[in-house]
Amino acid sequence: MSERERRFRRGQGELEAQVLAALGEAPGPVDAAWVRARLGGELAYTTVITILTRLLAKEAVTREKSGRAFVWSSAADEAGLAALRMRRVLDGESDREAVLASFVTSLPPGDERLLRELLERAEEPED
Numbered sequence: 001m002s003e004r005e006r007r008f009r010r011g012q013g014e015l016e017a018q019v020l021a022a023l024g025e026a027p028g029p030v031d032a033a034w035v036r037a038r039l040g041g042e043l044a045y046t047t048v049i050t051i052l053t054r055l056l057a058k059e060a061v062t063r064e065k066s067g068r069a070f071v072w073s074s075a076a077d078e079a080g081l082a083a084l085r086m087r088r089v090l091d092g093e094s095d096r097e098a099v100l101a102s103f104v105t106s107l108p109p110g111d112e113r114l115l116r117e118l119l120e121r122a123e124e125p126e127d
Helices: 003-008 014-025 032-038 045-057 078-091 096-105 109-123
Strands: 061-066 069-074
Touching: 014 032, 014 045, 014 061, 014 069, 032 045, 032 069, 045 061, 078 096
Parallel strands: none
Antiparallel strands: 061 069
């Protein structure tokens, strides 16, 4: 690997994060060429399509047909995407109760209190 390749090599998930950030700034659904241009235009078009397709499989983006191509949108805001990642981790574990218990007991008191308030609000019947 050349020095130039080492300097420009991205960390795992960094490219996905950049694509999601670009979609978050988009004026609406955009095509892959728009995303590619937003990322600087140096990536191959096929690389952008691959990342978008991976994000689609993770339910982090949506796509719809527009003519002969697809247009892409972020499926959620930053908080929603973080929640999606947390749910995926939880879904991958066999003992959900143990994972949740460990998570809750590791929270700082303020976060634990906030989580309890949010759970209470979620249980309240809507008018």
